[in-house]
Amino acid sequence: MVHAIALVDLDDTLFQTRRKCPADVSEVDLTVMAYDREGQPASFATPRQLAWIEWLRRGTVLVPVTGRSVDALRRVDLAFDHAIAAHGGVVLRPGGLVCPVWQNRIGQAAEAVRGDLEALTAGFDRQAQAAGADVRVRIIAEADTPLYVVAKHRDPAREEELHALAELVRPAVPSGWTVHVNGNNVAYLPPHLGKRQAVEHLLGELRAAHPALPVIGLGDSVTDAPFLALCDFAMIPGQSQLAERAFQGLLA
Template identity: 40%
Template sequence: MRKLVFLDLDDTLFQSQRKCPPDGALHPVARLRDGSAHSFMTGKQQAFWEWLAADATLVPTTARDLDALRRVDLPFESWSILVYGGVLLDPSGAPEPEWLERMRGVSKDARGDLLDLLERAQTSIQANDLAARVRLVGEFELPFYFVAKYRDGRAADLARLDAEVIEPWLAAQGDAYRVHRNDNNLAVIPRGVGKEHAVRHLIERFTDSGEEWLTIGIGDSLIDGAFIAACDYCITPRDTQLFAATFGRPLL
């Protein structure tokens, strides 16, 4: 039986240097746009990667866009799931037509809302001199989600932006959007965009070929739980957001 692994990247397989343990060798695996090393594997993470890569088809399942994925120095050779599932690329790097058309409709429906949130956030940042940056993340000229991050260690500025702008905006949208918050990253994502949707679509595509596949989902964040749950087996690293909310809870 063949193995199909859906693998989140940041904070699952590697992380920024400030999140790495102080002891032990680190292996740079992801770069900033200027080429400098930004994210690193520990020895255990490198061993985990080598174990997976030796005997499985690996599908990066990430919030990264295509440019950011290209700055990850790992040899992914199969399909790729990007921007929280907004984009599904085949092994040649081309978008899967059926999925692209489906997500084009989702993006079109959400574009006006996301641009409105972006403008409101930018206005607040400028008016209140907040150390935060905001942008829309997408691909193929299609916006898929809004993201905000704080700068210069000023986490309170992102908290203020969230309380004064993002939360009231979300309340007015009903249940049309969900929020992912992990460390300094806050993302607002339309319900129609999700790693789990793309994972289920790709599992169906693989199993329709007639082969039998064992599927494994690996991720660190609460929002990863949905795509992991679509797989036969679920893995999360210790001491992560998802671990704390599940295995890390005290027994009743």
């Protein structure tokens, strides 16, 4: 029996890379949850996370709400009907079909920010080169629609260097844009793009299909908060960027 609609961020909420797995959980107890482009295991769930994932699989209408591209979402071992990918850039409908209404809306809005995306990419790249940092900066696109800028350090252990560059670039970020900084991941999202915007688009339909079910949102990042606020209940991993912020000043 299904008890809830669950809008679920994936990475660092349900599972994480090997490097971020708790040190006290041994390799043999980890379950592979996602694969990289070469088909190699890339993300893992601990036994407790796996128990929680099983609960979600059995007990909810599970809707991934992820920053992952559609391609990277398909490399996650999780079945779904609806999904939100690419930080809200794509809404998937049952059967894996792209929602044409949403695609149209995003496509039109994207044209107006193409120059800003390119300028931010070049600006971040300049700062990285000046600092001698080995960082990869690029515009993420889906179906030829440019969506957002992402920067990652080629050495994931040096995320602080990446965060310092993000601070240098901050004055060049157009107003109204979302800056996502969490771990080895810095992203710049134009105002029309975001998980919340895509959830707003999809939620009415989900609620109409399941009027008696509560909506639970799950997420670990500060940038998940806007979509979590649309849900009836919000869950955040106790050890996460969002928990740190949410509980700030409340813990002794």
